[in-house]
Amino acid sequence: MTEPIQRQVETACEECDWLISSSAVKPGQIRHCERCQHTISALPRDPLSAPIAYALSAIIMLGLTFSFPFMAFTSAGISSSILFKGAMTSLVANGYNSIAIFLFISLVALPLISLLIIIYLHASLALKRTSARAKITLKVLHWFKPWIMVDVFLVGILVALVKVMSMADIGFGLSFWSFVAYALLLIKATLSTDTHWLWLQHVGDLQPHTLEARHETTASAGLMLCHHCGQLTPIGHDECQRCHSKVHSRIPDSLQTTLAYLIAASIFYIPANVFPIMDTALLGKNDPSTIIGGVILLWQLGSYPVAGVILFASIMIPIAKMIAIAWLLHTASKKQQVSPKQALKIYRITEFIGRWSMIDVFVVAILVALIHIDGLIVIYPGPAALSFGAVVALTMLSAMHFDPRIIWDRAKAKGSNSD
Structure with missing residues (x-):
């Protein structure tokens, strides 16, 4: 035999x-x-020194971001300037502590901890040592990665600038350019870090x-x-x-948890679009604006590209993501037979685009901090800002808890073609 x-x-x-x-x-x-x-x-071609160099440079740029004026706003001969931290402190002053905390965590705390971990793990290898703390630090890198939104905030700044350029002159401080460098270096440090290779080097072969x-x-x-x-x-x-983490053949209660987060996001989506996301007080007259109202205004002012970005990021992406997750749940629950490769493409797109919906919340944070000239013009955050932030976070959690391997399991059970 x-x-x-x-x-x-x-x-x-x-x-x-x-x-x-x-x-x-x-x-x-x-x-x-x-x-x-x-x-x-x-x-990467240089797996040791490149991540260290990028991470150290990013930390230096982050320090400089807090050291100088960030942006200046001039209207009717009156000027005001803000520091980078003003984007957070202004939200606290208006009672939006949760959004301010999220900004600090996603723009400063998580990126800084991740950069320090990258330096620590690669420097240990450069010194011919393995780290006893590698297991927990590599897990932390995995947990933090989806919630780091420095690049999203940078795009939010550009959108906010276009919104206010018609009403005032905007100046850039040294900290703004430091932040741009910080964002780019953070991306390079992340892309040059291969966590799979780090596991092999610090913990040993599989x-x-x-x-x-x-x-x-x-x-x-x-x-x-x-x-x-x-x-x-x-x-x-x-x-x-190997690393003593909890393991499961599939994510426990994946479909049920994904559905629960999706329903919660759908509920918050209603007030996020019905209520104003910001309120502009111009010469004592309040002008509350919803997300779609802001898109219409930008379109009327001729800022077509920015209106398109806001429409796409703040309205179309959340709707498309919720529809895509619902379709994936429908597919994974044996109710529809599709190519698993096609379903996986939709899953990957859904995971990638989800965080970019936070642009509008970041735009509000920037405008609230930047435009504050008492008696002339002041911008306040609206009640929709918190709801919209909840929509983004909940849709991200929904996608994270969806196990794409279930799609392949269903396809094999039905004998469908994986191509």
Whole structure:
């Protein structure tokens, strides 16, 4: 009797469950999943010094962002200027503490901690040492990444400038250019950090499993994937043998949790669009503006590109994302048969675009801090700002809790073509 052909596998794709024989890459190489093309590892040509250089430079630029005037606003011969922290303190002064806290966390706290972790992990390797704290710090990087929104805030600044250029002159302080450099360097530091490679360097190689060649996914092989370190663990264990994280064959209650967040986001979407998102007091006369009202005003003023950005980011993206998540839930609940690759593309787009809906909230924060000349013009945040922020956060959480591997499970059960 012929013995079955066997092979060794190291890890699996977190998006389609496909088993991967080797995940090792050389500097400058990228390894993708063979089935869905998800990136498993992308190692830069200079995996040690480049992340350290970018991260250190970003921290310096962040310090300079707090050190000088950020922007200046001049109208009718009267001027006012703000510091970077004014975007947060002005919200606190108007009673919007939760939004101010979110700004501080997403623009300062989480990016700074992530940059320090990047420096710490790469510097340890440069000194020929492995870190005993690597497991927890790499998990922290994974948790923080979706909530860092420095790039979104930068786009929000540009949108806010176009909104007020017709009514005043805007000046840029040194801190504004420092913030631009900080945003770009943060992106470079993040892109040059390969967490899969860091796990290998600090914690050691993945433990391989010998399987029959007929097994193509963890589900068929009786294994579970750790979403933090990529180790495969046999079903029956509730803890990763490599990093000691909780492991599950699929995200527990994925569809139910996703649906709950989606319903909550849909509820908050109503007041986010019905109530004013900001209130402009010009010469003592209040002019509250909803999101769609702001789009119409920009269009009437001839600012067509900015009106399009706000319409797309603040109205179309949240609606499209909620519809896409609802469709994914419908697909994953055995009610519709579609190509899993097509469904996965929609899932990836949904995850990518979700955070950009926060642009309008950031625009309000900037305008509230920048435009405050008593007796002439003052901008206040409206009640819709908090609701809209909740919509963005809830849709992000909804997408995070959706397990795309369920789509592939359903497709295999129905015998559909994965192409």
